[in-house]
Amino acid sequence: MEHQSDGNTGASDRQRTYRIQNIAVPARPLEPALYLVATPIGNLSDITLRALETLAGADVLACEDTRVTRVLLDRYGIVNRPYAYHEHNADEAGPRLIAALEAGKSVALVSDAGTPLVSDPGYRLGQAAIEAGHRVIPIPGPSAPLAALVGSGLSNETFLFAGFLPSKDKARRDRLAELAAIPATLLFFESPHRIAATVVAAHDVLGPDRRATVCRELTKTFEEFRRGTLFELKAFYDEGATVKGEIVLVIGPPDAPAAPDEDDVDALLTALIKDMPTGKAATEAAKQTGLNRKILYDRLLQLKARDES
Numbered sequence: 001m002e003h004q005s006d007g008n009t010g011a012s013d014r015q016r017t018y019r020i021q022n023i024a025v026p027a028r029p030l031e032p033a034l035y036l037v038a039t040p041i042g043n044l045s046d047i048t049l050r051a052l053e054t055l056a057g058a059d060v061l062a063c064e065d066t067r068v069t070r071v072l073l074d075r076y077g078i079v080n081r082p083y084a085y086h087e088h089n090a091d092e093a094g095p096r097l098i099a100a101l102e103a104g105k106s107v108a109l110v111s112d113a114g115t116p117l118v119s120d121p122g123y124r125l126g127q128a129a130i131e132a133g134h135r136v137i138p139i140p141g142p143s144a145p146l147a148a149l150v151g152s153g154l155s156n157e158t159f160l161f162a163g164f165l166p167s168k169d170k171a172r173r174d175r176l177a178e179l180a181a182i183p184a185t186l187l188f189f190e191s192p193h194r195i196a197a198t199v200v201a202a203h204d205v206l207g208p209d210r211r212a213t214v215c216r217e218l219t220k221t222f223e224e225f226r227r228g229t230l231f232e233l234k235a236f237y238d239e240g241a242t243v244k245g246e247i248v249l250v251i252g253p254p255d256a257p258a259a260p261d262e263d264d265v266d267a268l269l270t271a272l273i274k275d276m277p278t279g280k281a282a283t284e285a286a287k288q289t290g291l292n293r294k295i296l297y298d299r300l301l302q303l304k305a306r307d308e309s
Contacts, residue, residue: 018052019077027057030106034097034129036122037108038115038141041246042220044075048141052076058108060100062093064120068112085109087121094125101134113246115143119163119189144218145187148248151225152213155253158184165190165198172198176205186251192216195247196237202251203230211252217245260289269300278304 016027035054040046055061056078062085063069069082085093100107109116109125115138116122129136145161162179165188166172179186190198195214202212208231216224222245226233230251237243268288272281282297289296 014079016057017077017079018056020049020052024077025053027053030054030057030059031135032101032104032106033135033137034101034126035106035108035137035139036116036126037110037139038143039069039072039110039113041113041142041144041147041218042223044072046142046219047072047076048139051139051141052078054108054139055110056080057106059105060097060107061110062097062107062125063110064112069110085121085125090121090124094128097125098128098132098134101129101132113142113144115141118143118145118161142219144189144246144248147218148213148215148250149185149187151215151218152185152250153225153227154185154211154213154250156185158253159187160184161187163189165201167194169197169201173201173205176202180206181254183253183256185253188249188251190247190249192243192245192247195243195249196241198249199230199233199237202249203234206230206251206254208234210254213250215248215250216243218248220245257290260291265289265291265296265299266303269296269303273300273304 017024018027019025035058037051037054038048039051055073055076058080061069061080061082063082064084064086066082066084072078073080073082083093085097097107097109109122111118111120111122117126126136149156149159160179160182162175165175188198199212199214202210208229210230212228212230212233214224214226214233216222216226226236228236265285269281269285272284276284278297278300282293282300285291285296285300286293
């Protein structure tokens with residue numbers, strides 16, 4: 001995947017600089033490696049200096065859509081020809097990029113927006129580079145799931161990014177059911193024409209009281225965070241609201257189950273100890289109640305001592 005001269009630049013003679021407020025900044029040479037470069041998800045000012053230097057300095061620049069990447073390159077005065085690498089040409093373009101690495105070149109990969117390899121075909125290239133023994137270097141930066149999480153107002157203590165939900169309703173509901181009990185905030189990519197159906201499915205499967213946020217057009221002019229319970233969000237979309245732009249759906253974790261009543265726990269332990277040894281009874285009680293096995297074991301010993309006294 002060699003650069004071809006366009007009359008002004010080439011792989012060896014092109015100007016390896018980027019511009020900040022009309023000041024040309026030289027890009028340092030890059031060691032041979034695959035660079036996974038995060039790019040803005042909307043606002044082009046969110047690019048990092050390290051990302052600009054990598055895009056300007058890479059021998060080969062691969063991207064999902066050359067037109068999208070060209071907008072970013074032009075904004076920062078980067079003269080580097082982007083080559084397409086996407087799900088439709090990965091079988092052909094992937095080996096050429098690996099060959100460039102084998103030839104000692106630096107290869108930068110960007111997606112249309114955000115961090116490469118997150119719900120895009122870049123994963124295949126990253127795996128191929130690792131398997132071939134090449135160094136893979138992430139250049140961190142914008143990420144739609146993380147931007148949505150921190151703006152959602154929902155718990156970020158534990159979270160799970162689950163990509164896109166299935167497009168068919170039954171499969172979508174089955175997937176939500178699989179994730180329903182996970183004690184984590186859930187994040188999904190969604191399209192504007194499916195968000196209403198997805199909110200309805202989430203309402204029906206996860207329950208109306210679970211809190212959620214629809215994050216739309218992140219970092220862009222019409223950025224929006226629509227927060228509420230799934231019941232409230234369902235009501236909004238049931239009114240036929242017109243939805244445009246890219247979306248991340250964030251759904252808060254399920255409520256922690258209420259602690260079982262002490263008398264009920266004692267009754268369970270008393271029943272179990274009649275038919276099994278103390279240790280096994282404690283294990284079974286832990287499964288049924290979700291309580292700590294050691295605490296249940298100690299409580300069993302107390303009950304046994306009380307009954308024997």
